[in-house]
């Protein structure tokens with residue numbers, strides 16, 4: 001019997017690879033007027049839009065019936081004021097889509113020389129990411145650039161795709177163009193893809209799709225642990241992490257890094273635990289910010305829960321629902337971190353009364 005989700009995995013890797021190369025080349029050419037500020041004050045660049053167009057186009061050709069939950073939408077680009085940006089995005093997306101076929105690519109996925117798309121097709125591809133999500137059936141998630149602020153700083157960011165079926169993540173692929181292939185050997189350069197398929201384990205590849213290496217979170221204790229956490233203070237409560245570290249007797253300083261590269265580093269044994277607690281009420285975590293990371297950690301032998309110890313629920317729509325935070329770690333330390341988080345939360349509640 002053939003393995004489940006083989007084509008889905010190949011398509012997702014091909015899409016992430018093309019989109020990752022696109023974003024890396026955009027960074028070198030990015031000029032200030034190619035970044036917009038969204039309604040929630042967060043940045044979005046020509047790279048985010050073009051990468052979502054590329055991934056969505058490939059998914060549509062390979063799996064025409066599957067809906068997509070994507071972070072970006074094309075409404076600003078359809079306005080007259082967005083014309084210049086739209087032209088640039090269409091050119092970038094077409095450049096990436098028409099690149100020569102590489103390892104594992106298939107021309108039936110809408111890629112390869114001669115497969116240019118029209119302006120309307122590119123805008124429609126971006127807007128195909130408008131699915132509202134839900135608890136039944138198949139859907140893809142796209143975060144074309146996760147950690148856009150890290151991308152703009154020239155630091156870590158990630159191109160993230162997942163397949164969810166009946167609220168369970170089945171395939172996750174994370175491209176990290178700026179992450180070292182081997183942190184112990186920086187001379188090997190940067191550019192990594194992490195991939196995981198439910199029940200089939202997790203692997204790291206180079207950005208060109210070579211050197212598949214199995215991933216298994218190595219053993220860890222509080223004595224060797226350093227928290228992986230967000231860079232932006234608005235995205236998670238860093239002072240809370242400090243208290244949790246103190247309760248656990250952790251002495252190593254935290255590793256701050258943008259994007260789902262944090263999940264990738266965790267499964268490679270860098271850090272030991274990823275802790276992301278809400279800064280306040282109101283913000284709901286997006287499913288595309290955690291679905292690929294969740295399956296990667298689980299398939300590398302780790303555990304991902306919220307601060308109640310509950311699994312993340314990918315069946316509630318575009319968000320994870322009320323924000324109880326995220327704790328991801330290997331099996332040997334997850335329960336210790338969870339216990340310390342709950343203790344720190346209880347302290348906060350006591351301090352308030």
Ligand SMILES: Nc1ncnc2c1ncn2[C@@H]1O[C@H](COP(=O)(O)OS(=O)(=O)O)[C@@H](OP(=O)(O)O)[C@H]1O
Pocket residue numbers: 042071143145146147148149150229230231232233234235236257258259260279283285286289
């Ligand atoms: N208030 C708040 N709380 C929690 N999360 C938020 C919040 N606001 C935004 N976001 C989402 O954070 C995504 C980036 O997360 P990171 O861990 O990369 O943050 S950081 O850049 O390292 O600070 C970022 O993803 P991208 O927009 O894809 O960059 C957002 O979806």
Ligand SMILES: [Mg+2]
Pocket residue numbers: 042043044071148
């Ligand atoms: Mg964003």
Ligand SMILES: [Mg+2]
Pocket residue numbers: 143145146147288289
């Ligand atoms: Mg994101």
Ligand SMILES: [Mg+2]
Pocket residue numbers: 048071143144145146147148
């Ligand atoms: Mg994003």
